[in-house]
Amino acid sequence: MTPEQEKEKEEKGEQEEQVLVLDAMKRYRNGEIWDFEDDMAVSDGHGGGENGVLLGLDGGTTSTVCICLPMVPSFSHSQLQSLPILARAVAGCSNHNSVGEIAARETLEQVMADALSKCGSKRSSVRAVCLAVSGVNHPTDQQRILNWLRDIFPSHVKLYVRNDAVAALASGTMGRLHGCVLIAGTGTIAYGFTEDGKEARAAGAGPVLGDWGSGYGIAAQALTAVVKAHDGRGPSTRLTNSILQALDLSSAEELIGWTYADPSWARIAALVPLVVSCAEAGDEVANKILLESVQELASSVKAVVERLGLSGQDGKDAFPLVMVGGVLEANRRWDIGKEVVNCISKYFPRVLPIRPKVEPAVGAAWLAWNFFMKDCYS
Amino acid sequence: MTPEQEKEKEEKGEQEEQVLVLDAMKRYRNGEIWDFEDDMAVSDGHGGGENGVLLGLDGGTTSTVCICLPMVPSFSHSQLQSLPILARAVAGCSNHNSVGEIAARETLEQVMADALSKCGSKRSSVRAVCLAVSGVNHPTDQQRILNWLRDIFPSHVKLYVRNDAVAALASGTMGRLHGCVLIAGTGTIAYGFTEDGKEARAAGAGPVLGDWGSGYGIAAQALTAVVKAHDGRGPSTRLTNSILQALDLSSAEELIGWTYADPSWARIAALVPLVVSCAEAGDEVANKILLESVQELASSVKAVVERLGLSGQDGKDAFPLVMVGGVLEANRRWDIGKEVVNCISKYFPRVLPIRPKVEPAVGAAWLAWNFFMKDCYS
Structure with missing residues (x-):
């Protein structure tokens, strides 16, 4: 569907x-x-x-x-x-x-x-x-x-x-547990399985513990960039106007109250499309945040594939990589999912990216x- | 005192x-x-x-x-x-x-x-x-x-x-609001005042919004390093044994439950002395976390001093820098406060570091x- x-x-x-x-x-x-x-x-x-x-x-x-x-x-x-x-x-x-x-x-x-x-x-x-x-x-x-x-x-x-990662993998492999799944929505996790039942995971430990490639991670870095631009620690960025306008706030200081007013991770992650828009409009700060998130997401997949030997001894075996979640399905000009695949292909040329239909x-x-x-x- | x-x-x-x-x-x-x-x-x-x-x-x-x-x-x-x-x-x-x-x-x-x-x-x-x-x-x-x-x-x-930063400054300047104060305890903030009543601040926006030099920030990065070492995304580190032992946990997976079981920032920040010990024992990962926190803390001070012109037009005027909080008072061989001052002195040679007695x-x-x-x- x-x-x-x-x-x-x-x-x-x-x-x-x-x-x-x-x-x-x-x-x-x-x-x-x-x-x-x-x-x-x-x-x-x-x-x-x-x-x-x-x-x-x-x-x-x-x-x-x-x-x-x-x-x-x-x-x-x-x-x-x-x-x-x-x-x-x-x-x-x-x-x-x-x-x-x-x-x-x-x-x-x-x-x-x-x-x-x-x-x-x-x-x-x-x-x-x-x-x-x-x-x-x-x-x-x-x-x-x-x-x-x-x-x-x-x-x-x-x-x-x-773990929910298992369902996401199964949705791309018709219920077979083999290959790697990368989820990047509000959170992120990479999960892999071999034919003989071994499994491994990377990331998925939530925002406090380094899930920087997640929607929450991307958006939190964007909010941080706005605060740093405001207080002089970082360069000015389109993210400031874009985010303040979207949240109907009048200053970067008000962002602090907004951020801690509600502990929901999804509310913060919902800002990702604004970060993508700013990067597409040429904003260097937003662009850097997305490039780093691509590296983080790719490093999760790499860790799982290497630990399980999914790409074989010479690194050239084919394996499915199921990609799921709003961050990877964005379908935008700045396509995070595509960049992650590009990055992973350098290590594992026969990765088979799958975007599930269900x-x-x-x-x-x-x-x-x-x-x-x-x-x-x- | x-x-x-x-x-x-x-x-x-x-x-x-x-x-x-x-x-x-x-x-x-x-x-x-x-x-x-x-x-x-x-x-x-x-x-x-x-x-x-x-x-x-x-x-x-x-x-x-x-x-x-x-x-x-x-x-x-x-x-x-x-x-x-x-x-x-x-x-x-x-x-x-x-x-x-x-x-x-x-x-x-x-x-x-x-x-x-x-x-x-x-x-x-x-x-x-x-x-x-x-x-x-x-x-x-x-x-x-x-x-x-x-x-x-x-x-x-x-x-x-x-803001609490104002009290910390006053504790080092006998109640006079002039100069810059850097607080790094559970959280961190840099706050500055000029003789004529202008003020500026940097950081202090909490852990979601980039206070990476704070005790919470240092400890969260250490916890992340343990998770990354465990799942293959990062190098192995002494932090793993040190932190798991201190928290009486048997695996890095259990760290995830521990981290989210209690939303208190102070509980996480309390791990900073372990990070310092690991760095002192030569652990590269812990060392890198501390070096980065020094950069973050120094950049907060630099932003405030520059915005207020506290160091004069040629950058060579003297100004007090009051330093407060557990991260800066550690009194350890790896002395975060001393490194921050070293770093700031490169930009502002006449900075006068003060560690308040009250x-x-x-x-x-x-x-x-x-x-x-x-x-x-x-």
Whole structure:
């Protein structure tokens, strides 16, 4: 689905979605998020057919998407693309590092309930859930999330918790875990997998810990450049007028209050298009910020590819590089994604860049299918 | 007062202080922070003598100190140093950008009540308050804080709200506002004043907006270096073992959870001594972080001195540079403060570095005296 198609689809379903969201909120306020299942008493509650359904979730720092696919055990791997999307639900941030665990958990539970409700399915008809969520950096994170997923679903439901990077990779490789994925949206991470199950990651440690190639990192550097131009530490830059005007502020000092008024990383990252515009208009400061972000993003990919030996011993094997996220999909004259590929090609000439046609949540649902088939039929 | 004397003083007063803090907390839980004034009905409530008292506050990102001095209008400027400290109270962070406005306000009100209670004074005997608090970056910040100070004190009390940098400068210049002050503790800022009342500042916009020379900035770069060494983006470094051991963590991945578990900037800045130790032990990564922080700190001073023309037209006039904060006072073999002075001396050979003998809160109280004398007697 292209971004245009996706937008169209979202607009079409907007009214229906608003009604559902309001309903869901009402239920949730009473702690009755799953009450809709009772209303389905006379139906079979198997909206996805007799084999039940799969849930794929992509939980990022900006938004969380849940996709519901029918479970079709007779399909082969290559047919996955033809599985129809039964339902799609959207919610806010579910990164527990960013919003805290309680809010993250509420968001994830709500978005799953919305998706199941939309396609007339119950939790009992779910076969597998693949929850790919940013901020899962350690087995203890994974286990904690698995534990409360376990509380939500009946015991027969297979549950898989992964970092959101895994879903993004799967969205470009049809659910196969091989190659490298680079995500650069509000945050950034590079994640790689080999055929024999080894994995490695680089970056993805958030804005305090050096994710300078992320949307947040680019925008924070742009804000810093405005402050430095104002106080005499740095050269003057078009970024000053561009950002102050966009935020309706009258001075660089007011930027400080604006920056700390709201801890949301996504709000800062939303300034990236302004940085790109300034660089396109010839601003040297903006240009330098983007060039450095390209180096940072490329160095993440390089670290992963080298650690896993994805490019073979002589560095010339082909491997897929799935590229996902607003920073890489900008489709602008100053094309960050293209520059990252140029940079990586110097080290690994046979890198195969892929820009997925489906969103990461679909990749997560395909992964749920893959994991389930492996667990139950192999 | 040297850091050693200060420590000794604090230890001596510890028991007394704990009792007072507990009392104060009890009162405050009932919303009765100023109740102690009623108990002073029979005394005159003029602990500072008939001319009343002055309050000086230094509100930083790590702690807030309130000093109470007697008001002596007959003193001359140069005699200020001999004013006895009637009381000293300490509380936590009062930077509204860091802890939010409600918590900042509570902290400031509490610490003022503690100081007055300790020296047996009431609010009615206060002549002037100089509140120098970090995070005051704009006239609107200043006005907001002035408004609620106005609610606390009787109308005859003169109130002055400034950035905490001003108090630090005054602590090195005996309350005179001339020269440049560089603060580098958890945060950093350079602030300068000319004889004729012009002022300029650089940095001080917090960790998101490029305060890389601050304690937080140094430590965040060290944490980033550990993450980069772990994921293959950077060289290996002594910082890894040093920091993981100090935080009792077993892997670099656990650092991510540790970093975002608590939003306090001071907690991260507390790692600076480890970075200095690693640099002293020859670690190149730690050394580079410190060298870059020296450049950042020097560039803040340079920007302020140039904008104000503090070094004269030929750059050779003498001017005081007051240096304050844990990063600059480290007293280590790798001496960040000394390197900053070396760096600045290249541009401004007649810079006069001053390491104040009193704490910034005393500077704030001296300022209160200065401002009051100017407002009432000139």
